[in-house]
Amino acid sequence: MLKVIAACGNGMGSSQIIKMKIEKVFKKLKIDVQIHHTSVGEAKTQASSYDVVFCSEALKNNFAQAEKSGTIIIGLKNLLSEQEIEQKIAENIVDKK
Template identity: 80%
Template sequence: MLKVIAACGSGMGSSQIIKMKIEKIFKKLGISVQIHHSSVSEAKNLASNYDVVFCSEALKGNFANAAANGTIVIGLKNLLSEQEIEQKIIENVVNKK
């Protein structure tokens, strides 16, 4: 089971939206996941304990240390686009297995 964290600036609305969207896409792809959502400040400290981090493209730099330790960091341009989320999951998770 993949451990995934969805992060946004405050940890409230956007991360919850990302969580719901990525949960739907992972289910569609038949990939078992455990998803947590939080603020960027909390997620930065936790990211290395997760397999994948989702955030907006603008916040991706906050996770450089986690990425250096093997965590997949996925930046989204459109947090509401299931098409973008699915494409990035396929490119960064499915094709990396």
């Protein structure tokens, strides 16, 4: 099971929306995940204990340290696009298995 964080600036609305969207795409791809949503500040401190972090493309640089430790950081240009989420999952997770 993959451990995933959905992060946004405040950890409220946007991260919940990202969580719902990525949950739907992972389910479609039949990939078992556990998803937590939170603020970028909290996610930065926890990211290295997760397999994947989803956030806005603009916030991706906040996770450089976690990326060095092996966490996959996925920046999204359109947080509502299931097509973009599916493409990024394919490129960063499915193709690397």
